[in-house]
Amino acid sequence: MQDFISLGQWWIPSKPEVRIPGTLSFSSDRGARLELMESFYDGSLIEKDIASDFILSDQENSLKEGTRELEFIKPQEIIILGLIENNEEITLYKCFGQITSFDAKSRPTLVFYAEYIFRKIHISNEESIKFKSIAIEYSYFREWVGKSGITLYTPYIPRQKDNQLLISYQPPENIYLNTINELDISITFPPIYMNPFDMYFGAIYYKANIEQKTYLTISNHHNKSIDKCIDLCINFKDFLSFAMSKPTSIISVEGKLDITVPKYINQNDGTYTMNEEVQEQTVIILFGLGGNQSNSEAKLSVHEMLFTFNDIGDRLGEIFNNWINKQEKYTSVFQLIMTTTYTPNLYINYDFINIIQALEYYHTVSDRYKDKSKYQKSKIYENGILKQLLEVIEEFSGENFDEKSPERSVDETNGISDDFREALKGQVKGLNRVTLQTRLHQIIEDISDLLPSDFIGDIQDRQLFASRASKTRNAWTHHNAKEKEKAAKGKELIQLFHTLTVILQVCVLRELNFTDDSIKNLIIRNRNYQREWRSSSN
Numbered sequence: 001m002q003d004f005i006s007l008g009q010w011w012i013p014s015k016p017e018v019r020i021p022g023t024l025s026f027s028s029d030r031g032a033r034l035e036l037m038e039s040f041y042d043g044s045l046i047e048k049d050i051a052s053d054f055i056l057s058d059q060e061n062s063l064k065e066g067t068r069e070l071e072f073i074k075p076q077e078i079i080i081l082g083l084i085e086n087n088e089e090i091t092l093y094k095c096f097g098q099i100t101s102f103d104a105k106s107r108p109t110l111v112f113y114a115e116y117i118f119r120k121i122h123i124s125n126e127e128s129i130k131f132k133s134i135a136i137e138y139s140y141f142r143e144w145v146g147k148s149g150i151t152l153y154t155p156y157i158p159r160q161k162d163n164q165l166l167i168s169y170q171p172p173e174n175i176y177l178n179t180i181n182e183l184d185i186s187i188t189f190p191p192i193y194m195n196p197f198d199m200y201f202g203a204i205y206y207k208a209n210i211e212q213k214t215y216l217t218i219s220n221h222h223n224k225s226i227d228k229c230i231d232l233c234i235n236f237k238d239f240l241s242f243a244m245s246k247p248t249s250i251i252s253v254e255g256k257l258d259i260t261v262p263k264y265i266n267q268n269d270g271t272y273t274m275n276e277e278v279q280e281q282t283v284i285i286l287f288g289l290g291g292n293q294s295n296s297e298a299k300l301s302v303h304e305m306l307f308t309f310n311d312i313g314d315r316l317g318e319i320f321n322n323w324i325n326k327q328e329k330y331t332s333v334f335q336l337i338m339t340t341t342y343t344p345n346l347y348i349n350y351d352f353i354n355i356i357q358a359l360e361y362y363h364t365v366s367d368r369y370k371d372k373s374k375y376q377k378s379k380i381y382e383n384g385i386l387k388q389l390l391e392v393i394e395e396f397s398g399e400n401f402d403e404k405s406p407e408r409s410v411d412e413t414n415g416i417s418d419d420f421r422e423a424l425k426g427q428v429k430g431l432n433r434v435t436l437q438t439r440l441h442q443i444i445e446d447i448s449d450l451l452p453s454d455f456i457g458d459i460q461d462r463q464l465f466a467s468r469a470s471k472t473r474n475a476w477t478h479h480n481a482k483e484k485e486k487a488a489k490g491k492e493l494i495q496l497f498h499t500l501t502v503i504l505q506v507c508v509l510r511e512l513n514f515t516d517d518s519i520k521n522l523i524i525r526n527r528n529y530q531r532e533w534r535s536s537s538n
Contacts, residue, residue: 001250001286003027008084012040012077013124024084024092024117028250031288032092032114034080035100039110041075080112081122091118093129093226116226119284121259131255134229134285135188135215138240139249140300142214145187145309147172150212169210174217178317180324183232184219185317187309226255230287238334239323241341242508244305245528253285306505307522312514322512330511332361337504349476352497356436356473359504363439366507372442374432381432389428393421437470447506450519455532456499469496499532 005025011018022036080092092114099108123129142148149170171189178185190213216236218229233253240248263277302308312319327334336358340351363369374381393416416424434442444451444462456465468488474480475487488496502523509519523529 001028006084008082010034010036010080010082013079013081015040026117026286028289032117034092034112036110078126089120089122091121091123093118115287117286121281121283129226130223131220131226131229131257133217133219134253134255135217136233136253137213137215137251138237139251140244142212143302144244145214148212149189150210167210178321180232180321181228182222183224183229186217188215188217235324238338239320242337243307244300246300247342255283255285256280257283304527306526319512326511330362330365333358348493348497352493353473353476355497355500355504356469359443359500360436360439362507363443368446369442373434375434376432386428390425393424436473437466440466440469443503450506450516452524469500472496495532498528502528502532
């Protein structure tokens with residue numbers, strides 16, 4: 001989605017005669033911002049007696065200037081219409097405003113932010129925003145799909161010195177994937193159009209540019225909201241980024257909807273009557289992605305991807321549906337994966353912490369380890385050693401009472417404060433949970449059949465790896481200077497990070513119901529596997 005900035009004229013559907021100059025800017029990370037030079041509304045925007053329907057309930061923020069009290073407001077508009085350069089029609093949808101600056105001697109600046117921009121169309125009411133389909137183009141998506149309808153060949157012609165190059169294009173068949181939340185998703189390959197008038201008048205071509213585009217198309221037969229469609233679009237973006245092992249970005253989003261336009265019908269007497277007809281129109285849709293998910297695209301080869309469409313084929317729809325369903329259970333795991341993926345320039349120690357934290361969350365939540373996440377069963381621990389530890393903490397109070405003050409004091413030699421006591425209680429309650437080192441070792445042992453036979457090394461090497469990784473995490477997390485000196489750094493830290501990433505990828509692939517054989521084959525060919533950790537003994 002291209003960033004842009006443009007001057008224009010703006011109005012609200014209820015007052016089309018009031019047109020205000022303003023500047024619309026869009027960036028894919030921050031979204032749409034409209035800065036108006038004046039106001040749609042009558043009177044000052046900040047006077048206390050302003051019409052109540054322009055003021056939200058949260059008016060607690062106020063500014064007092066002398067004896068006059070002024071209040072900031074936040075107007076909302078479902079739709080704002082506009083014309084920008086070249087008279088291009090613009091619809092801003094789901095807009096909320098705020099005053100960005102205030103000067104008692106001049107008029108404040110009113111700015112609206114919009115969730116969506118619809119380019120090349122005016123839609124005056126929300127009921128008409130019913131997209132029949134939305135097509136999304138992602139970076140490297142066509143390479144990931146790996147289907148091309150372009151054919152090049154040079155026929156052999158005897159006694160001809162110069163070879164002839166023939167190019168043909170037949171779009172591949174569209175691929176239906178799945179129906180998710182009543183939205184049909186497919187991979188589509190639009191045809192390439194040529195101007196028929198040029199061909200008719202015998203135009204001479206000196207160059208030809210044939211480029212196949214590949215889209216994820218969401219068909220909306222049940223009039224679901226645009227929010228539902230865009231949520232699915234972003235979910236697929238995250239799925240692709242995981243599959244590619246690098247961030248993908250949204251290049252373009254186009255929606256199709258029916259609009260009603262006037263139709264003039266000529267009569268026999270030379271007059272005409274006006275009717276209406278429904279036409280399909282293609283609309284460019286823009287929206288902000290937030291954070292670092294917008295322009296974080298990196299150069300990418302198919303050989304660097306974790307898996308491609310050809311690896312899963314007709315299971316893509318099922319696997320993507322699993323991706324969506326698993327996010328609710330493994331929310332923190334997916335968030336940490338995406339944070340690391342979309343910030344490729346993050347310091348390696350933060351990358352390392354994100355991935356190892358994701359593995360710790362995964363072990364905590366996964367049903368596979370629910371009987372292994374504690375040293376003892378909860379009731380045995382609570383009725384046994386925990387009960388005794390809590391009694392010791394209660395007995396070891398050392399509290400004294402100062403006759404001059406009703407507040408408790410602490411015997412510095414033998415006693416503990418109330419805060420320290422509560423902190424100890426909290427810590428001993430959590431002592432039954434296994435350590436990070438144990439969690440890592442359990443995960444590696446559990447997925448050992450899905451890993452290459454030489455991954456990390458033998459049992460001792462795996463134990464050493466789990467110990468090294470957990471101690472390094474603790475050193476970076478708790479900022480202990482002495483422990484940081486002993487922690488992994490440089491090349492070793494990079495290797496730990498890549499190894500943990502491969503382990504996490506295996507865990508997620510298994511959750512997505514990849515077969516065991518396919519997981520093993522994907523990891524063997526994965527370039528990150530070539531950089532995985534080895535103990536010094538190997």
